[in-house]
Every structure is written in C-alpha cells, then in structure tokens.
Amino acid sequence: MTDDAIHALREHLAVVSDLGHAGMLLHWDQQTHMPARGAQARGQAGGTLERLAHERIADPVLADLLDAAEAAGEDPGLVRAVREDHAQAARVPAELVGEMAEVAAEAQGAWEAARAASDFAAFAPFLRRHVDLCRRYAACFPEAEHPYDALMQRYEPGATTASVRAAFAQLREGLVPLIAAIAAKPDPGDLTGPFPTADQRTLALEIARTMGYDDAAWRIDEAAHPFMANMGREDVRITTKEEEESTLAIGLFGVLHETGHGLYEAGIDPRWDRTTVGTGTSLGVHESQSRLWENMVGRSRAQWSRWLPRAKELFPVPLDGLEVDEVLRRINAVRPSLIRVDADEATYCLHVLLRFELEVALFEGELEVDDLPAAWNARMEEYLGVTVPSDADGVLQDIHWAHGVFGYFPTYALGTMIAAQLWEAAHVAIPDLDTRIADGDLATLREWLREHVHRHGRTRTGDEILRDVTGGGLDPVPLLRYLNDKYGALYDL
C-alpha cells in the first residue's frame, strides 16, 4: 500500500521526466544538427512536449499523489520540490505559458535581425510584449514581496530581490576598487596563438576526461552558442563554438565550463532517475559548477603547473619560453570590456549586476523598454568605464531577453559567488587540494562536489547545500577574497 503510493507518484513524474528527455534532445538537435528548414515543425513539437509536461505538473491529481507518497515515506526533499513545482504551475494559466512560448519563438528571429542591424527599436515591440507577459506571470503570485521575485523563482528558487540586491551591492563595493587597482598596473598582454583548433580539442578533452568526461556517456559537438544538454545521467552532451586559432577562450576554457555543467548532471544520485528532481537544483548552483571548473580550477596555478608541459607539446610555438607565472598573468588579464561572455573573472559580475538592476527597474516601473539602451550605456560607462559604440555590442548582445527569461541573469553572478564559497570550503575539507590538482588529480575535487552538491539533485536547495558546506548562506565575501588574493598575486597589488 505505501509502496504503491510512492510508485504512483514516481510513475507520474517519470512521464514528465521522459517528456523532458525528449524536449532536451529536440533542443540539442536544433542547435547542432537540424537542417535549417526544420525549425517550424521543431518549434511546434517542442511546444507540445512542454505543454504536456506542464499539464502533468499542474494536474490536481499530483497534489493527492504527493500527499499519499509523503505519508508512505517518500523522500521529503523530493516531495517539497515537486510540491513547489505543482503550486507554481497550478497558478499559471496554460494560455499564458503558451503565449510566452509563442512570443519567444517570434522574438528570437526579431532579435537576431535587430542585433545584426544594431537596431534596438526593431526589437523593442517584442521586448514590451515580453515585459507585459512577465508582469502577468508575476501577478499570478500576488503574495510575492516583489514582482521580480516571482520571475527569479523560475531559475533560482528562494532568491528574493532584496537578498540579491544586498549581495550584489556588497559585491560591487568590493569589485570597483579591485578593478581600479588593477587598471593602474601594466597590462600583462595576451596569450596569442596560433592554437590549432584540433589541438585545442585534444587538450580540452584530455583535461575533461580527468575531470570525469566519459566517452561512453558523453559527447561534444559544435553549436553557435555553446551549452550543455543531458538526457539523464548517462547521456551528457557538451557543445563548443567553432574554435578560433587565436585564443584558448572557447576551445579550452569553454569546454571546461560546459564539462563543469555536465559533471553536475552526471553526478546526481541514480535514485532520482526519471523523477523531476534528478537535475540541478538552480541555475545559480549550476553556474557555480561551470565557473568553478573553468576559472577557479582551469585558470589556476595548480592546474597550469600540471598542464603547461602538455600544452607546450601541442602548441610549441606560441608557448615557447613561457613559464607558468607568465601564462597565468596572460590568461587572467583583467580588461573592462563590452561583452559579458568575453569578460574576465574580475569584471564579469558587473555585467550581470547591470542587467539585474535594469530588469528590476523595468518591473518596478521605473524604466521603460524604450529607455533601456540609454540606461545600459550609462551604466557601462559608470561601472566599467566603457563606452558602448552600438546597441549590437550593448543592450542587444544577449539572447535572453528575446526568450523573455527575465530573472535569469542574476544567476550568473550568484553562481560565481557560490563557486567561490564551494572552492573555499573544498580547500578546508581537502587541505592538499592544490597539490592534488597540480598532480593531475581532479577526481578528488569532483567527488567532493558530487558528495556535497551533485548527488542531491533538486532534493536540496542551493541554500541548504551552502549551509551544509559552509554553515551559512549566500555570501559574496569568499568571491571577493578569492579575487583579491588571485589578482593581488598576479598584479602585485
């Protein structure tokens, strides 16, 4: 009887999970293999799968299944997460979900055209529709303290506008003087190629395999906008842009970033297979994994003392005569710049803060869509001292707003903070972590992350994971400490 109740809940969730598996493959295929003219049918099929999954999560029967399964001893973390999904889905009318998806599909093409023409006005009508739809979405949650809270919930459960604002303010106060101090120092120059793309792939996959990339369960493909997609724990797919010979940014560091995302999904406890909690607990925690592996490991002295000799075998000419110190200075060069995805570790979060502030202002009614470009450009000047030459390199640079995913951007900076908190905690737990990394052992760190982060899937919140590991919640101080230590040494501050 009690087993039956758990079984009935799991059967219900398995269908949602299987629909998600298929939806993820539709998405992956669209970005990597689909012929151009397949887009219309693909959009329709993807929309149907999403709607079927939404109907099952919103289905009133799920509330009863949850009650019965809880009484029968189902895992409390699973029950809580699914109950929240149900409450959220049940609040939002299916027509609104459908309309948001439709506008997103239309707006993507409009955004691509507007960005190509650097013509914000052409994109503004879509953005206004998205903002209206998101207002209607937020209105489904009248108890929220701030309308933006309801939007963020979709990506970062538990995050509030107030708490994020406070953390970001503290972060900004620490970052601005650090960046100013660095700006007063000589520029270290670039690590310039040629780095033949096939050799970049070789190096990246050699490192990824020591991280846990497994050829029997993973694959790598090219995509215009790199991402990770997984169909369960044992089918993990990372993507990379066509690498450029002049830099290691995409071919090496981008691959480590996506591998970090993939390790999270691959490390989830098999007991959550075919449930809706067998995935990352929030976008922030997900981003903590990608940024930890890309930057904190991937651009560290320990990592390069292990891998520079191998890199020199593959790239003898550009690395000729360079010692670890010099390589580190160049791959960690700090330079305020226009584009978020190209930003260094010190300036990256300011790009995110700017977006967060503009989004909050939009939903507080303090900023109109038409005023976004001017507000964007003013803040870029203020935070980074950068003059934006065109909307294409400014307000139109990211695809997110075309998809209407307001509340998403802050997770990039939250993830960066969480990464630093985990990185610090891992060093406490594994005192010789740097030595191990320098010895080529990346498995110890991965297993620590698996134990404390990955395996729980969504049965633990990001906040619970942080409290378990650090004894406290979200905290910008470890990130500021990490950046000050790192750049203090590299720039002799």
Add this chain to the structure above:
Amino acid sequence: MTDDAIHALREHLAVVSDLGHAGMLLHWDQQTHMPARGAQARGQAGGTLERLAHERIADPVLADLLDAAEAAGEDPGLVRAVREDHAQAARVPAELVGEMAEVAAEAQGAWEAARAASDFAAFAPFLRRHVDLCRRYAACFPEAEHPYDALMQRYEPGATTASVRAAFAQLREGLVPLIAAIAAKPDPGDLTGPFPTADQRTLALEIARTMGYDDAAWRIDEAAHPFMANMGREDVRITTKEEEESTLAIGLFGVLHETGHGLYEAGIDPRWDRTTVGTGTSLGVHESQSRLWENMVGRSRAQWSRWLPRAKELFPVPLDGLEVDEVLRRINAVRPSLIRVDADEATYCLHVLLRFELEVALFEGELEVDDLPAAWNARMEEYLGVTVPSDADGVLQDIHWAHGVFGYFPTYALGTMIAAQLWEAAHVAIPDLDTRIADGDLATLREWLREHVHRHGRTRTGDEILRDVTGGGLDPVPLLRYLNDKYGALYDL
C-alpha cells in the same frame, strides 16, 4: 461551428504528430549519435512517448471528434485513416502494447549476442515470447480471416494473407525459371573498387540532389543499419553505413534507396502537416519508392548513360575502359546468395517469400519456433540452391524478429511489385522518361510520383493509389515483365 469541429480534431492529432516527431528524433539520434550508455534512458523515454500517442489514438473522445469533423466536412481520406487507427488502437490493451515494447527492447541485445555466436537456441526464448504476444495481439481482432492478417495490418493496411499468398505464388512461378535461365549464362563479374568512400558520397549526393535532396532540409549521417527518418516534410534524414571501398552497394545505391524513402515523406501535401496522415500510406508503398529509385532508376541504362562520365572522373582507375553495357552487366549481376539485404533484383523477393511463408506457418501453428532454422535452411536450398552455413547467415540475419514485427517482411516484396507497377505506369504517362533520365532530369519522374503517390500521405490507401495509376490493384506481372526484359537484354536470354 463546423470549422471548430475540424480544428478540434486537428488539435488532437497535432499532439500525436508532435509526439511522433519527438519519438522519431529519439530513434534517429540513438542510431547515429547517442553515447552507448544512454540506451536505457532512451528506451524509457521512447516508450513513454509511444504510450502517450497510443492513449490519444485509443481515447474514446477521438471517435466523437471524428464524427463531428466528418459532419463539418473534414477530408474523408483523413477521417477514414484516423478512424481505422482509432479502432485498431482501442482494441489493443495498453498493457499488451507495453509488454511488446519491453520484450522488443530485451530481445534486441539477445539477438545481437545470438547472431554474433550464431546460436539460435539463445534467441529462441525471446522469439517464443514475441510469437505469444503477437498471437495475443491478433486475438484482439477475432473477425480477421487469418491471424496473420491482423499482424500485417500494422504495416500494410488492407493486405490479407490470402491475397499476398496468391501474389507471391505467381511471383515465385515467374522468378524461378528466370533465375535458372540466368544461372546457365556466364557470370558478368563484379564492378570492383577501390571506390574511395568520400568520392562515393560525392557522387551519391550529386545524384540525390537532382532527385530532390535539399541541403536546407535534409542531412546524411552514418548508422550501423541504414534507414530514413524524418521530422515533418522539411527535416529529412537519411543514413548510410560506413561505405566499403570495394563496392558501390552502400555508398551509392544505398543512398539512392534512402533518398527514395525521403522523397516520399518530403513530397506529402503540406495540408497534412501535424496530422497523423502526413506520412507514407504503408510500408509497401514506402519500399516501392526506395526500390524504384535505387534499382529501376539507379541501375538503369538511362541513368548510367548520364552518370558514367561523372563516375569515371571520380573513379578513373576501376572504371577505366568500361562502357555503359559492361557497367550495367556488373552492377546487375544475379547470384543467389545468403543475405537478403545484399540480394540482387532477381533473387531478392525469394528471400522475402521464404520469411513470409515461415511467419504464416508459425501463426497457423504448423511450425514451432525451434524448427525455424531447419525450415529456413531447407527453403534456402529449395528456392535459391544455397546451403546455409550458419544461423548467423541464415535465420538470425535480420533484426526484425528481435523487434517482434511479424507481418513486416512481406512489405519488401509488395513494395518491389508496386515499384514495377508505378515504373510501368510512369513510362506510359511520360513516354520519353528514359530520355529524360539519360539527360539528367530526375525531377519529371519525382513530380509524377509526387502527384500520384507522395502528396496523398495516408489519405489514399496503397490500393487506391495503384487503381488510380494503373486501373487495377496489386499485380506481380509488371515486376516479372520488368525483370524479364531487363535480364533478357543483359544476359542475352
């Protein structure tokens, strides 16, 4: 009001169509890109999509939607096809469908291992389970004249055991003396390589593009067992085995075969998009398209008079000094052999007849699973004069029985007959067809096929298509006439 009824039916069917889109992509990806360990989750997700689609087709509400849409003027061909799907699905318990899928998933691995070890006994238990399940399936249709009729319905609507048996008997009577006459003549020898695989791909795609392969809507990948999969009309994917340098069988003729399948799906009228009738009307008619393009066009004098000069540019050494006549003799060499998929046009259907007869005997209770190898070997000796050295090259050679798809094999020979009927009719309709093909014009034939076959999707049955084109139904005579004419000339009979 009336538009509403049609709209409601179409909405119901669109979901089934979208689930099919996703299911097809899961299948394509599994055969072409999926990491090995992804198979378990993939099987589960695919099973769920099939079950959801089956539930919607079996849903009693569909009967009402059909009645209302019919009254509102919905296309009668669509109404009839969907009504038959509904009647069929509603008869079969969902548990039986699920059990058949489960055994199929288990049996695939067992078949692979049994074939590798040439050990029929290891596979027999799975086959017995499949035969039992198919008996239960057939028992859902007690009005069928023959239990095998119910099995064939799944692949060739309208075909009966009696009619197929009669056609196959007539076919066999014509084939046996033809093959004997050819055997008395000198063997023409092979067209042997090296044919570098990249050049085979070049030639195959150049031809496929003149057939209608469109790079913006098609793609080609490698797969262990070549197939065509499409997600709507504008995302058509063909596959090919890794080509062998020694022969053009796969790299050229195999690609033309799959392109033929693809042209059928790409040629369906857009008005059937996102319905369940926007696909081939039967496996036999589908196979008529692949075999027509592969053999009747692909191995014809007209085709080679156009393409031999180009082939000589790509393969100067193996084709040096060969005239069209000699090439035709070699690519059309008739040699009774063990393996169906490697068989020439003259002997191919006998491989299929043998399987049909064994399947019918199984479901008539005249043959036990354990007796299959002996019965197989005896018939191979009788029909083709070939001694089967091992079960791997005999009864275990095809994957079909591992999937439990009894009733499927006859469609290969039915398709070959239909191809010849269409080929003959096309020559009547387009008197200069051979000249056009020799001039490199494959579009005229494609458009004729589109008009008479492709565009209708499932709104016309195979029988209706044949009656429209030829004035009569299925007929083996055109195939016998085609083969006698062709080989009469090639072998100077």
